[in-house]
Amino acid sequence: MKSTSRRDFLKIMGFTGAACLAGAGPLCAATGREGDENTAIGMLYDATKCVGCKACMSACKRANFDQNNLSYEHLATDDDKLWDAPKDLSGDTRTIIKLYKESDTRFSYVKHSCMHCTKPACVSACPVKAMTKDPVTGVVSYNKNICIGCRYCQVACPYNIPRFQWSKAIPQMVKCDFCKETNLKTNGLPACSETCPVGAITFGRRKDLLDEAHRRIAKTPDLYVHKVYGEKEAGGANHLYLAAFPFEKLGLPVLPEESPAALSEHIQHTIYKGFIAPVALYSVLCAVAMKNKKDQEKLGHGEEE
Amino acid sequence: MGHHDEYQVQRGKILTKPFFILLALVLIGFGLIAYRFIAGVGAVTGLSDGYPWGIWIAYDVATGTAFACGGYALALMIYIMNRWKYHPLIRSALLTSVFGYCLAGFSVMVDLGRYWNAYSFFLPTRWQPNSIMFEVALCVMTYSMVLIIEFLPAILYTLEHTKWRWLWDAALRFSPRLLAGDGALPAGLTSVNKVAGTVQVRLNKVLIFFIVLGITLPSMHQSSLGSMMIIAGEKLHPLWQTGFLPLLFLINCIFIGYATVMFESIVSSYSFKRAYEVHEISGIAKIVPIVAGLWMAVRFGDLIWRGQIPAIFAFDRNSFFFLLEVVLIGGGAFMLLFRKNRLSPRMLFVSGAILMLGGGLFRFNVYLIGFDPGAGWSYFPSVAEFMITVGIIALEILGYLVFVKIFPVMPNPKKHFADEVEDEAGVPVGDMLPGRVFVGK
Ligand code: SF4
Ligand code: SF4
Numbered sequence: 001m002k003s004t005s006r007r008d009f010l011k012i013m014g015f016t017g018a019a020c021l022a023g024a025g026p027l028c029a030a031t032g033r034e035g036d037e038n039t040a041i042g043m044l045y046d047a048t049k050c051v052g053c054k055a056c057m058s059a060c061k062r063a064n065f066d067q068n069n070l071s072y073e074h075l076a077t078d079d080d081k082l083w084d085a086p087k088d089l090s091g092d093t094r095t096i097i098k099l100y101k102e103s104d105t106r107f108s109y110v111k112h113s114c115m116h117c118t119k120p121a122c123v124s125a126c127p128v129k130a131m132t133k134d135p136v137t138g139v140v141s142y143n144k145n146i147c148i149g150c151r152y153c154q155v156a157c158p159y160n161i162p163r164f165q166w167s168k169a170i171p172q173m174v175k176c177d178f179c180k181e182t183n184l185k186t187n188g189l190p191a192c193s194e195t196c197p198v199g200a201i202t203f204g205r206r207k208d209l210l211d212e213a214h215r216r217i218a219k220t221p222d223l224y225v226h227k228v229y230g231e232k233e234a235g236g237a238n239h240l241y242l243a244a245f246p247f248e249k250l251g252l253p254v255l256p257e258e259s260p261a262a263l264s265e266h267i268q269h270t271i272y273k274g275f276i277a278p279v280a281l282y283s284v285l286c287a288v289a290m291k292n293k294k295d296q297e298k299l300g301h302g303e304e305e
Numbered sequence: 306m307g308h309h310d311e312y313q314v315q316r317g318k319i320l321t322k323p324f325f326i327l328l329a330l331v332l333i334g335f336g337l338i339a340y341r342f343i344a345g346v347g348a349v350t351g352l353s354d355g356y357p358w359g360i361w362i363a364y365d366v367a368t369g370t371a372f373a374c375g376g377y378a379l380a381l382m383i384y385i386m387n388r389w390k391y392h393p394l395i396r397s398a399l400l401t402s403v404f405g406y407c408l409a410g411f412s413v414m415v416d417l418g419r420y421w422n423a424y425s426f427f428l429p430t431r432w433q434p435n436s437i438m439f440e441v442a443l444c445v446m447t448y449s450m451v452l453i454i455e456f457l458p459a460i461l462y463t464l465e466h467t468k469w470r471w472l473w474d475a476a477l478r479f480s481p482r483l484l485a486g487d488g489a490l491p492a493g494l495t496s497v498n499k500v501a502g503t504v505q506v507r508l509n510k511v512l513i514f515f516i517v518l519g520i521t522l523p524s525m526h527q528s529s530l531g532s533m534m535i536i537a538g539e540k541l542h543p544l545w546q547t548g549f550l551p552l553l554f555l556i557n558c559i560f561i562g563y564a565t566v567m568f569e570s571i572v573s574s575y576s577f578k579r580a581y582e583v584h585e586i587s588g589i590a591k592i593v594p595i596v597a598g599l600w601m602a603v604r605f606g607d608l609i610w611r612g613q614i615p616a617i618f619a620f621d622r623n624s625f626f627f628l629l630e631v632v633l634i635g636g637g638a639f640m641l642l643f644r645k646n647r648l649s650p651r652m653l654f655v656s657g658a659i660l661m662l663g664g665g666l667f668r669f670n671v672y673l674i675g676f677d678p679g680a681g682w683s684y685f686p687s688v689a690e691f692m693i694t695v696g697i698i699a700l701e702i703l704g705y706l707v708f709v710k711i712f713p714v715m716p717n718p719k720k721h722f723a724d725e726v727e728d729e730a731g732v733p734v735g736d737m738l739p740g741r742v743f744v745g746k
Contacts, residue, residue, distance in 0.1 A: 090354070121536050127439035128425040128432075146425055149418020151357035152438050156536040160678050163354045164418060166347025171418045234538070253539065253679060260538030265435050267548055268532055272440070282521045289384040289517050296389050 040118075040138030041178065042206040042238030043193060044213055045111050047250065048223055049200040052109040054097045056192035056201060060176075063183040063191035064094065089113070091165030094176045095192060100250050108243060110250040111192075111201070114161045114176040115230060115237035116140045117259065124261035125156035130173075134180075138206065138238045141177040149173070158234050158255055206238050213242055235259030311393050312459065312713040315577055319710050323576075327703040334696010337689045338415055346418055349689040355682025356673075358416075360694050363672035365412035367530055368665040369698075370445070371558045373405020375569065376452065377523040378562025380516055382589070393716035394585055397573065398566050399456050400714050404701040406449045412697055413442075437532045444526035451519045457508060459712040464501035469494050528555040534671050542675035544616050544627045549607045550671065553600065560596040561664035563589050564637070568657035571650050573715070580718060587647040593660065597638035601631070626666070626674050633663025 086093045095113035120140050122131045130147035133140045142162070149171060153162045165171035178184055183191040193201035202209060213228040229241035233255045241247065248254050271277060341349045352359050375398035382388050383395060414420050425431040426442055433439050472494075531554030534541055547553075567586045574581045608614060617624055637659035646652035673684070686694075709715055 088354075121538070124435050125438065125536050126433055127436040127442060128422070144419070146422060146431060147419050148422045148425060149420065150413075150416075150438060151418065152436070152533075154354060154357035155534075155540075155676075156538075158538055158540070160355060164346075164357060166345060166352065166354075168345045169343055171345060255539060260536045261435075263538075263548070264437060264532060264536040267535060267551065268435070268437055268440070268529070271528070271551065278521060278525055281524065282517060285385060285520055286514065286517045289513055289520075292384055292387040293513055295387070 038205070038207055039136045040206040040238050041204065042116065042138070042209050042240060043178070043190065044202040044204075044209040044240045044242065046200050046202070046216070047108050047110050047241065047243035047245075049198050050097070050109040050111065050196075051198055051200075052097055052099060053197065055195045055197060056111065057093070057095055057097055059191040059195035060095045060179075061093070063179055089161065089163050089174075091163050091168070091171065091174050093163070094174060098251060100245060102245070102249075108245050108250060110241075110243065110252070112159075112161075112251065113192075113239065114140060115159055115233075115239045116176075116178065117234060118236035118238065119234075119259035119261050121156035121158060121234070121259065121261040122153035122162060124265055125152040127152065131162075137178075139178045139180050140175075141180050142173055142175060144172040147173060156260065158253060158260060206240075209240055213240055216242060232257045235262060310717050312396050313715060313717040314463075314711065314713050315579075315709040315715045317577070317710055319707055321706075324703065324706060327699045327706070330692075330699035331696050331703060334693050334699065337693050337696070340689070341415060341693070346416070349687065349693070351685050351687040351690060353682060353684065355678035356676070356684035358672065359684060359690060360673070360686045361412050361416045361690070363669050364665075364694055365697060366409045367668045367672045369405055369409045369412075370530070371527070371561045371664060371668060372565050372661060373402045373409070374523060374527065374558040374562030375399075375565040376402030376455070376562075377520060377527075378559050379566055379589075380520050381559070382592070384513075384516055385520065388588070391585055391589065394566060394570065394582065396456070396459055396714045397569065397709065397716075398562075399452060400459075400705055400708055401565065401569055401701075403449075403452045403456050404704045406445065406452055408697050408701055410445060410449055412694070415693065437529050437536070441526045441529045441533065444522050444529065448519065448522040448526065451515050451522060454508075454515045455512070455519055458505060458512070459714055461501045461505040461508065463712050465498050465505060467498070523558065524555060527558040528552065530554050530668075531671070534676075537676065540676055540678050541671065542616075542623045542677065543611065543613050544608070544623055545671045545675040547607050547611065549603055552603060553607075554668070556596060556600040556603065557664050557667055560593050560600065560634075560638070561661055563593050563596070564657045564660035564664065567593075567653050568661060571654040571657065573709070574650075577709075577715070579715070581650040582716060583648060583650055583653070585716075586653055590641045590647045590653055590656070593641050593656075594638040597634055597660070601635060601638075604631075623675055626670050630663055630666045630670055633659050633666060635663075637663055 086096060089096050089112060095111060098110050098112060099107060100110060101107040116138060117140065118138070120131070120133055123133050123140060125131075126147075127150065128146050128148055130143050131140065131153055132143070149164070151162075151164055151173075153173065154160070154164065162173045162175045164173055176190075179190040183189065183194060187194055189203040190201075193203040202212065204212075210228060210231060213231075217224045217226055217228070223244060224242055225244065225246060227247070229243070229247045229252055230237035230239055233252075235258060241250075241252065243250055337349055346352065350359055350361075376395070379391055379395050379398045383391050414423065417423060426439075426446070528551035531550035531552070535546070535548065535550055538546070566589055570582050570586050573579070608617070617627055637656045640646050640652060640656040640659075646656065
């Protein structure tokens with residue numbers, strides 16, 4: 001800068017100031033763990049046990065089909081109205097079993113549904129608190145009565161979990177909520193894990209599930225990839241995975257340990273901390289503009305007109 | 306402020322050929338919007354669960370509001386940098402901003418799946434301050450109001466001075482006999498004139514606080530529009546995903562704002578057959594390379610710092626769009642380094658357009674092109690989706706065309722171009738108002 005006039009000062013305020021704030025973010029963002037590890041509930045899905053019967057899928061639909069709960073799903077059937085075989089999660093499907101096939105003899109099933117993140121991006125993104133995380137149980141649930149349908153939760157979720165009912169005039173988001181208002185309430189555990197005939201879905205406290213997962217790996221190390229997916233991904237999740245194949249092959253993305261929500265909130269909070277910066281900016285600009293205006297009026301009429 | 310003959314009404318017919326072409330596009334767009342509300346968002350768009358946001362957000366909101374930053378960028382220059390010679394340009398820039406922002410807000414309502422719940426933004430119990438969208442939404446709503454207030458003097462001035470001749474003409478058309486009397490102005494209408502005059506004086510006293518608010522709010526939400534995509538994390542390509550997004554968006558909207566002022570000034574001078582405002586806009590053009598240069602510095606500094614230089618030369622789709630973005634912005638700014646170009650309306654037009662394209666492309670890249678939700682997803686706007694955006698843009702231009710012919714928006718040439726003074730034949734402004742629509746000449 002050539003001189004330190006008022007204009008330059010403002011440039012520094014506006015540009016460099018914002019740069020420092022914005023730039024400080026990535027350097028010192030926290031990992032963003034939140035919630036009580038000891039009370040959080042979760043699920044452990046062991047892909048090596050899953051036989052791909054899809055009983056969990058239909059149980060999920062049965063449990064959550066239009067029961068006056070917060071979000072309901074409609075069963076989509078084929079032309080014969082016989083069997084519902086969706087290809088992916090959708091506005092009708094909260095959980096799905098997919099198949100990864102490496103060869104005819106080596107394959108694995110994998111179940112996709114909401115991860116119930118420790119620091120959920122969907123909750124952080126939602127402008128109106130339609131996505132919330134229960135501080136005790138850690139369940140991330142959705143309230144259609146508040147949701148405005150902006151779909152920012154979809155943009156934010158690293159696993160592409162929330163789904164939108166695209167073809168409806170009155171749509172809503174759909175995602176797993178651990179049967180919070182249905183099976184969990186009535187039978188004490190989510191419909192999928194209650195139904196699973198081979199015990200591939202264990203329901204319990206996150207802490208116990210994590211211990212159990214590590215125990216299984218230690219017991220039969222040849223069977224598993226030595227990693228519990230969901231332990232650290234994007235800040236951690238309450239839905240944990242064990243599998244025999246690298247998780248990215250099963251459609252689970254490779255993610256950094258930091259939650260994207262933590263980073264984004266950190267930057268936003270740094271800029272808007274206590275709302276001091278905007279107010280200060282407004283006051284300074286006001287002072288400058290008023291003085292300029294006064295000067296202008298003094299000079300004004302003769303020269304301007 | 307206060308010197309009203311700084312601005313004038315653009316004389317001319319309102320119902321011109323461009324008017325009807327634009328109107329047709331608007332009607333198509335709104336027909337499709339009606340269909341969207343019956344059949345759902347999916348029926349008219351190419352959107353999917355992987356690409357939940359398409360051109361309605363990437364163009365109408367993220368890019369459109371940047372194009373609408375002329376009012377902001379110019380106010381920054383006039384009131385903060387104390388460059389009052391640009392004051393005559395502010396109303397047309399403000400008018401563009403009013404339409405840009407209000408229609409961005411409108412297209413959000415078209416995009417929202419559960420729009421009837423949007424009142425949640427007015428219930429503090431539902432506020433979710435961690436959400437960047439929450440901040441953007443509140444800011445943009447407030448700013449749209451502020452823009453309207455900032456534009457109010459032009460409307461009030463017209464209301465104050467109108468002799469209601471257009472109303473007369475219209476009434477005469479429909480029922481000549483009704484008005485066969487003396488044609489005296491009913492008292493009600495005269496009092497509207499008076500009230501408008503009083504309000505105007507009061508407003509002028511506090512206007513500066515709104516103007517400054519109109520500088521603060523865009524600084525906030527334009528940077529937050531960048532922060533919005535930080536939470537997309539790994540889904541946004543590393544060429545664009547950075548903690549510097551807020552700063553980049555802020556600088557970006559400033560040079561886009563100036564580019565829009567240049568572009569709009571040349572285009573409207575050309576189409577209204579006015580003399581080019583080269584004197585003013587060349588001064589603005591001088592600032593653009595500085596701002597764009599600053600943007601480039603942050604952009605490349607950040608890429609180097611994050612070790613993403615190899616990604617530039619990967620020569621895949623992302624690197625292609627990155628290079629295009631940089632070449633357009635750099636090229637447009639480079640042209641303006643030369644005094645000769647800054648004095649040529651043609652070059653000002655070309656560089657303004659290039660900078661808007663490049664600056665807009667950066668925003669598109671962040672919101673759409675660099676966004677990859679994973680294997681199996683793809684997005685391309687459907688025809689209907691595209692036509693809705695076209696309809697909204699057409700409405701912006703249409704509104705601008707109509708407004709400049711009703712309200713004193715364009716700079717008064719008397720102050721700059723002596724040869725056009727005869728236009729000011731002492732006819733009160735109010736009498737040249739929309740009366741011409743009905744009179745027809
Ligand atoms: S997986 Fe997605 S939808 Fe589920 S809690 Fe995490 S961010 Fe939210
Ligand atoms: S779509 Fe609904 S739940 Fe998702 S972020 Fe928007 S308001 Fe929240």
